Amino acid sequence: MSDIEIAQKAHMKPIIGLAKEHYGIDAIHLDPYGHYKAKLSLEYVNSLAGKKDGKLILVTAISPTPAGEGKTTTTVGLGDAMNRIGKKTILCLREPSLGPCFGVKGGAAGGGYSQVVPMEDINLHFTGDFHAIGVAHNLLSALIDNHINHGNALDIDPRRIQWKRVVDMNDRALRNIIVGMGGPANGYLREDGYDIVVASEVMAILCLATSRADLKERLGRIVIGYKSDKVTPVYASDLKAQGSMAALLKDAIKPNLVQTLENNIAFIHGGPFANIAHGCNTVTATRTALKLADYVITEAGFGADLGAEKFIDIKCRMAGLKPSAVVLVATARALKFHGGVAKEDLSRENLAALEKGFENLERHLNNITTYYGLPCVICINHFTFDTEAEIALLKQKCAALGAKCVVSRHWAEGGAGAEELAREVVNIVDNREPGFKYVYDENLGLWDKIAAIATTLYGAGGITASAKVKAQLAAWEADYGKFPICIAKTQMSFSTNPNLKGAPSGHTVEISEVRLANGAGFIVAIAGDMMTMPGLPKVPAAERIDIDDDGKVTGLF
Structure with a gap:
């Protein structure tokens, strides 16, 4: 079955009853949008202020490919698995944008048997935020x-x-x-x-x-x-x-509650892109979840060089959040793509390409453990095309780096397929003290902050910009010099060239424009030819989406 067919067969529970059953939230604190989604009042959110925080787990990924990595699917599967093994866990996800839903990507509510529902509502107008x-x-x-x-x-x-x-x-x-x-x-x-x-x-x-x-x-x-x-x-x-x-925005600021296919609570609130914005769900949703649950799993957009960096240097810095561990998602197919295999050939075994493409995973892992200072579990999101030899090679190469690697089958099996991953994550979170740190000091100059991100995380040899851009940064230094940096860059590569796969080094990152986001509290640095208004592809996903006479949506995935 397709993702939407699986979602439409889900046995959802009324969200008001589910919130009461799992977390003791009374109906008076919920504004229902139908039976299966609701907003949580800020008055209730504020009432949680004195409670102890749970532990925060970040899910991120290798550099994205057309083959897909399954970051949201993994987040949902891991959350269901942790609840299955008796760990009180809430998910915090971003809301999907209609742009990619009708463009290339399609929906963004997970996949297979690891989804959040109601899938169609979440991917379309949701609660109107x-x-x-x-x-x-x-x-x-x-x-x-x-x-x-x-x-x-x-x-x-x-x-x-x-x-x-x-x-x-x-x-x-x-x-x-x-x-x-x-x-x-x-x-x-x-x-x-x-x-x-x-x-x-x-x-x-x-x-x-x-x-x-x-x-x-x-x-x-x-x-x-x-x-x-x-x-x-x-x-x-x-x-x-x-x-x-x-x-x-009086209602949009309230967090949204939905559920997984296994009837576990998830917050879905806010949705900035990670390639052109800061890529994290709302501080309000994350803080609320931390007060309600013992473990909170959140995701950051695209690869660990983009979403995870902004999660740490912008969101965590501003909100005082301290993640306990990171799950780095990869697939054999995506790594083969980074190793030079064409999309149409990714289902064939190719150990040489897999080994070559592994450098992309290795750099992300090094960034997480060295520059973010966080323990990391590598999740190999299993595809039916993966061969035993490919999985063995990935485990061998991860072990050589001293990294824990778990093959997870949550797409096909739901939470049951991610229980090994859940136990490994809980073991690390409960027994290892993270050495969490930011990528750069807030007292660095704006230019030096951009350089720090590019040269450490992207492997660049340096950064460049026009005299106009440099002059603008210099002019902002006195008033906005302590602002963090939000780099708008292609998600497809460590470089600004989306066709440069693997782990390129020594390249130059050109900053073509800078923008002041004074209300948000950061500086946007646009790297290369990056558009803040995407275009549709030659064959947009919109052409596949339809509705029947009974109001049933098809083609949304």
Whole structure:
């Protein structure tokens, strides 16, 4: 059966009863969205403040390939397995974006017998959080143009407006547009553009905010552009925008509760991409889960060089979180792809390519243990095409590095197929003290922070940028020098060239643009030719998705 067929046959339990059964949460604290998903009130979240935290486990992966690695599937399977062996565990995941759902990737709710449900709802409109984020973002866009149209008392320079518009769909035609056409009645003619919602600073702010007050304060700090003197910033608070934006987000800030196929609780809240944003679910959801459960499993987007680094250097730094261990997900197929095998040949045994591609896993493992200071379990997400010789080779090479490697069959068997992985993770979490550390010191200069990420994690020989980019970073140093860095880079390679597989070294990382995310509290450094508005592929997933007369969705995977 396909993923969606498995999900549609799931025996879901009403979420209100499940929350009460597992964690004693009374119905009064839940806002149900139908029978199987609900939002948890912030009042209940705040009531947990005095409780002891559980232990945090991060799931990350090798550099992504078209073959897929199964990071979310592994997160779900591991969570179900830990609950099966008697460990009180909650999952914290990101919400999927409609862009990749209808583009290349398809759905993002796990796969096989390790999924979160209701799968169709989660992958489509869910509880409306992304809509609220998009509307709040675009309200600020409208207020900017409205202010200029009515006299521009703030002296905003229309040529230096930094705030674009957003939509939650891959649409390359909207990357660069002209607004205000049609004469004076339609506003001021100027260049503009769209980003995808998951790249919005409002998304980042929602994911990092710790309360409604913090949300509103961060929204007010957004720099929308500069005055005609070219240097004086204009803030969202200057336009009195933060209150109405926060009002639109009043429900979106509440964590969402759903369940796995095995009826275990999962939080799914927030969804910034890890290649163009910081790639983590909300601080609110993670902190809440840590108060409710003994173990919390979360994932960071894409490979450990992107999502995991931002999880550590941005989310953990800001929220005071300290993970206890990391699960690094890989597949034999993906490693063969890094070893030079074409996608259509990945199901054939190829030990030479597997050995060559292993260098990608090795670098990620070294980054996790050396630069993040965390113990790591390697999870080989099993595919039916994997041969005994391939699995034996992977175990041998992991053992040579002193790393624990577990083959997990959660896709086919659910939590039962991941029990060995669960026991190994629990053993490490309970018996090893992590030497957790950040990749760089917050007191480093902005340029040096970018260089630290590139030269340590990416294996680069150095970084380069235009004089304009360097001057901008230098100008921000006094006011924003302690901000962490969020590098927007292709997820497909350690380099900025998506076709450079394995573990390239000595390459140069070019920083083509930098953006100030003052409300979120970080600097975005765009590396290479990276788009913050993706495009659809030649054959988009949208062509396969349909609905029958009974309202049953098909083709979503």
